[in-house]
Amino acid sequence: xxxxxxxxxxxxxxxxxxxxxxxxxxxxxxxxxxxxxxxxxxxxxxxxxxxxxxxxxxxxxxxxxxxxxxxxxxxxxxxxxxxxxxxxxxxxxxxxxxxxxxxxxxxxxxxxxxxxxxxxxxxxxxxxxxxxxxxxxxxxxxxxxxxxxxxxxxxxxxxxxxxxxxxxxxxxxxxxxxxxxxxxxxxxxxxxxxxxxxxxxxxxxxxxxxxxxxxxxxxxxxxxxxxxxxxxxxxxxxxxxxxxxxxxxxxxxxxxxxxxxxxxxxxxxxxxxxxxxxxxxxxxxxxxxxxxxxxxxxxxxxxxxxxxxxxxxxxxxxxxxxxxxxxxxxxxxxxxxxxxxxxxxxxxxxxxxxxxxxxxxxxxxxxxxxxxxxxxxxxxxxxxxxxxxxxxxxxxxxxxxxxxxxxxxxxxxxxxxxxxxxxxxxx
Ligand code: GDP
Ligand code: IMO
Ligand code: MG
Numbered sequence: 278x279x280x281x282x283x284x285x286x287x288x289x290x291x292x293x294x295x296x297x298x299x300x301x302x303x304x305x306x307x308x309x310x311x312x313x314x315x316x317x318x319x320x321x322x323x324x325x326x327x328x329x330x331x332x333x334x335x336x337x338x339x340x341x342x343x344x345x346x347x348x349x350x351x352x353x354x355x356x357x358x359x360x361x362x363x364x365x366x367x368x369x370x371x372x373x374x375x376x377x378x379x380x381x382x383x384x385x386x387x388x389x390x391x392x393x394x395x396x397x398x399x400x401x402x403x404x405x406x407x408x409x410x411x412x413x414x415x416x417x418x419x420x421x422x423x424x425x426x427x428x429x430x431x432x433x434x435x436x437x438x439x440x441x442x443x444x445x446x447x448x449x450x451x452x453x454x455x456x457x458x459x460x461x462x463x464x465x466x467x468x469x470x471x472x473x474x475x476x477x478x479x480x481x482x483x484x485x486x487x488x489x490x491x492x493x494x495x496x497x498x499x500x501x502x503x504x505x506x507x508x509x510x511x512x513x514x515x516x517x518x519x520x521x522x523x524x525x526x527x528x529x530x531x532x533x534x535x536x537x538x539x540x541x542x543x544x545x546x547x548x549x550x551x552x553x554x555x556x557x558x559x560x561x562x563x564x565x566x567x568x569x570x571x572x573x574x575x576x577x578x579x580x581x582x583x584x585x586x587x588x589x590x591x592x593x594x595x596x597x598x599x600x601x602x603x604x605x606x607x608x609x610x611x612x613x614x615x616x617x618x619x620x621x622x623x624x625x626x627x628x629x630x631x632x633x634x635x636x637x638x639x640x641x642x643x644x645x646x647x648x649x650x651x652x653x654x655x656x657x658x659x660x661x662x663x664x665x666x667x668x669x670x671x672x673x674x675x676x677x678x679x680x681x682x683x684x685x686x687x688x689x690x691x692x693x694x695x696x697x698x699x700x701x702x703x704x
Pocket of ligand 2: 285288289290291312315316317319402403404405406407408409412498499500501504513514515516549550551575
């Protein structure tokens with residue numbers, strides 16, 4: 278059995294949680310590899326409805342080992358709360374392990390996230406406020422504290438002491454806010470360390486063994502390709518790579534070991550936070566999609582911006598990820614619409630272009646060029662076989678496939694596990 282990376286192909290919230298939960302039935306290992314608790318992965322299954330932020334969506338399987346990889350930044354308090362919530366719902370978390378190389382979100386990261394957003398004023402990114410950007414900045418600046426550091430209290434104190442001195446200088450001298458107490462932060466993180474110690478491991482060996490045993494391993498992406506700091510709508514992006522390539526770095530696996538890359542696309546587009554979104558609909562249809570789909574963030578509850586499927590962005594996403602197959606989710610949300618639009622190009626400064634520009638200035642000026650397709654206007658939520666989908670729905674999917682240049686092997690017609698049409702095997 279192979280390694281399959283499940284990757285967000287748009288601006289996040291494509292339904293990765295649902296897809297991973299569905300595929301987990303046959304998996305022996307599920308690994309989160311990027312982001313932090315900015316992610317919100319909704320899973321609806323016999324255990325209930327959950328919005329997972331750090332724990333992989335494979336946790337509901339009676340046998341899959343779940344890893345939080347080195348590429349994830351971990352807010353230990355948030356993780357402990359999530360584990361407790363799962364346990365209270367009867368979910369066994371004894372097969373969850375955390376990489377000892379994962380960086381921690383510290384209280385000053387959350388403070389800086391808020392202060393930096395305030396400083397950006399009208400150009401705020403609209404972050405989730407979870408401290409993600411500052412934590413990844415510190416990782417790159419080699420100022421991070423890692424999960425493994427929690428296991429050695431003396432070394433933790435020494436490292437925290439020097440880092441907190443520096444952070445407090447910025448808090449007080451640049452932002453004019455109160456400093457954090459070394460004593461309080463240290464004791465809190467010692468407590469977290471005691472709680473999380475049983476979970477903290479060297480995880481790359483576990484991953485290698487599972488791969489060598491030929492078991493099905495899922496790499497669970499967070500966020501989406503258009504939020505990638507290199508290829509997304511920079512600077513309106515997140516701070517770690519949600520791409521398939523990020524899966525190698527954030528889980529600790531070589532590219533040659535990944536057998537399939539499943540791009541998860543919504544049948545339309547959504548985005549939370551600021552930044553360009555060429556197909557955004559600020560009209561009745563946008564409103565209708567938002568309300569019908571209940572497009573509100575799983576992490577922050579913010580309304581998601583809604584728009585037509587952007588095939589230009591989708592093709593770009595397929596290129597930089599190398600998708601071998603796609604999952605199209607939320608097809609059912611389009612059930613009532615008489616006509617559908619697909620953005621197949623942009624008008625930029627009077628010229629027609631078919632690529633996704635790198636600058637947000639250009640993206641802001643891009644006017645979508647639409648192709649119209651007929652809607653199907655019948656319910657699809659009960660359908661379980663591809664051939665039973667209305668002809669117009671199959672035509673719509675076929676057109677998306679042309680742009681993303683890979684087969685849509687999985688189509689979802691509702692949030693529940695069984696509301697899924699596995700058209701062909703994923704490999
Ligand atoms: P993720 O971050 O990619 O895991 O996605 P989110 O959980 O943030 O948002 C996806 C939302 O779509 C969740 O509320 C899911 O329950 C829901 N969902 C997933 N697939 C489908 C589908 O095919 N149809 C409908 N109606 N909802 C879906
Ligand atoms: P999942 O895994 C959608 C967005 C934020 C903001 C930008 C930067 O559920 O798909 P950050 O807090 O990361 O510094 O915020 O990225 N964002 C997401 N949008 N889904 C997510 O995760 C997101 N994670 C971050 O809204 O625009
Ligand atoms: Mg989400």
